[in-house]
Amino acid sequence: MDFAINIDPRVPLPLYRQVYEELRQAILSGRFTPGQKLPSTRSLAQLLGVSRSTVTQSYDLLLSEGYLETIVGSGTFVCRQLPDELLNAAPMLSKLSPASSSIRLSAYGESLNDNAFLRLPEAELEISFSYGRPAFDHFPIDLWRKLISRHCHASQEVLDYTAYSLGYQPLREAIASYLSRSRAVNCSAEQIMIVGGSQQGLDLITRLLIDRGDWIAVEDPGYLGARRAFLAQGATLFPVSVDQSGLIVNELKTSIMPNIKLLYVTPSHQFPTGAVLSLPRRLELLAWAQTSGVMIIEDDYDSEYRYGERPIPALQGLDQGNSLIYVGTFSKVLFPALRLGYLVLPENLVHVFSRAKWLADRQCSLLEQYALTDFITEGHLERHIRRMRSLYNQRRQTLVQSLSTHFGNRIEIMGENAGMHLMVKINTKIHDDEIVKRAALANVGIGAAYPQYLKDSPGSEFIFGYAELNEQQIQEGVRRLAEVIPD
Ligand SMILES: Cc1ncc(COP(=O)(O)O)c(C=O)c1O
Structure with missing residues (x-):
């Protein structure tokens, strides 16, 4: 079976969704035929260089929608009784982007019809420096539950x-x-x-x-x-x-x-x-x-x-x-x-x-x-903010220290005295997209700053959110980045 599946960590769609879309298209176009056996989740994950859970999630979705079936002891197959309607609908489905359907979008709708709109799926990676996410495990969830039930x-x-x-x-x-x-x-x-x-x-x-x-x-x-x-x-x-x-x-x-x-x-x-x-x-x-x-x-x-x-x-x-x-x-x-x-x-x-x-x-x-x-x-809000301020301060210091240990004077750090992220300018000739891709292959998520520019971007600037990561994750994430962005 031809397993030329295209996935790209830069595409703003979670990896499991990309694998799902590729397999689904292959089934609908007839490239994969009913009854054909699919590789195990482990070997497809190896082939694509993604985690096994990514492939399992895609298979599960295809199973639940009737594109695939499992036969205990034998493996996963393209469904033998793929509904005719599904196949007949294939040419239509592939065209069902709002732009090409007969429905005319409003000016507002047209302005949203743009692939660059979505955020990168940084959360799928093991260590993600995605910005703006608080330390979820430090939120006083028991107290919150109590307050919700008080009124529930x-x-x-x-x-x-x-x-x-x-x-x-x-x-x-x-x-x-x-x-x-x-x-x-x-x-x-x-x-x-x-x-x-x-x-x-x-x-x-x-x-x-x-x-x-x-x-x-x-x-x-x-x-x-x-x-x-x-x-x-x-x-x-x-x-x-x-x-x-x-x-x-x-x-x-x-x-x-x-x-x-x-x-x-x-x-x-x-x-x-x-x-x-x-x-x-x-x-x-x-x-x-x-x-x-x-x-x-x-x-x-x-x-x-x-x-x-x-x-x-x-x-x-x-x-x-x-x-x-x-x-x-x-x-x-x-x-x-x-x-x-x-x-x-x-x-x-x-x-x-x-x-x-x-x-x-x-x-x-x-x-x-x-x-x-x-x-x-x-008084819980201000107490929580005080605690998080001290926690984020430690995490911020760890990040600044790790960056200077691993990158030395190849970087300039900006905006580190406030907030939950900082920006880093790296002195490198490697293109921003290539850095994001290499980082993703090392299971680390970072975002390039250039999409945030309207005029020309100077390039080589990256946003590092740190509030959600513990100190070990920050150190390990920076170490891996330094490895993929050599001097
Ligand atoms: C500049 C800025 N404003 C606002 C927000 C928060 O948006 P919201 O309150 O809709 O979650 C963010 C989130 O990252 C942000 O970066």
Whole structure:
């Protein structure tokens, strides 16, 4: 049997899914015929250079969908009674990409119809320096379970629709007070809207404030999740460069500037460079926004983690006007699957945002909002953040040390004093994609920074998330990387 299967660790699809798609296509196209025997999971894994569990997952999926069958003691075969409809549907199935089907996508749909959209499947690898993932095994899950069960009873209140699309009022109050204590954000609970993570916040902001063709200024390099939401709404992006002090505000003052409507910025820990926007730049930015009538979106996604230096207050707290939306999330301080974040809105926008939230999904899940309220008001949130700050600080130091042990002066480390990731510039002639591929073959996941650039990327920059990895994993991961990126 011809087992020319193409898998590519750079393709943004998990490996098991790639193996599954290749086998399925081979069956549907008739390259593999009914009754034909497949190699064992062990030998196919060896052939493809992937783990056995990757192949087992693909086989299981094909078995469950009726493409394969097992005969005890003999092995796995292409199903003898492959349904006719399945085979007849084959030419159609292979064409069923939204672009080529007869359904015409909206401009929004078309803007999403792009293979580069998805993230790399770094999680499949043994050691993954993927960014933005907290230390899951340190989350106080027993306490969380207790708080969820405290509210998990058959009372109508927790099960019903609520009239409050803006979110559970005690949670809005708890967040307003937490933000004022920890980030010097200046707001009342009435300005807080609970959203399904910052991503939903960014999506609603774009829908409500941006028309096709409007200009949004973004940091370059910058966060793809935000950029994707802006582009999907038809915005045109104006890239503003970043240096060690964050966004270069001066670039916004050139005479050839388009008419900017919004500016998106990550001042506490620029994504991905890690630069912290200096105080003079903050003031300069606010003054520019005020005179030019631009609304600022401040994404404060991991500001809770700052090492050795005093936190700089949020831009929001320094803003004298009514022209800033602050975006926060619990994805980093708690866990991303919680899908809870918040917007701090200027008062005059609260009403229209609550209507947009209602149309999008009516409300966030109440049970989690109740539990989170207790988590904050009983002091667990700040305690957890303090613990994680110390843990991430150790992990960050281990990473910096391992990088300098194994790479010496071949690297420059950026943005290591805050957040949950740092950026590393490696002095090498090997192409970024080749490095990512070699790392993947060594079972290590790293992400190149170049996709985050709008203008030309300098290249050889990589993002290292470290919060989720223990010290041994960090040391071993860096050791393996040094082996595949020789001097
Ligand atoms: C810059 C930035 N903002 C926000 C988020 C968090 O998004 P969410 O709250 O939707 O999980 C991330 C996640 O990695 C991020 O990197």
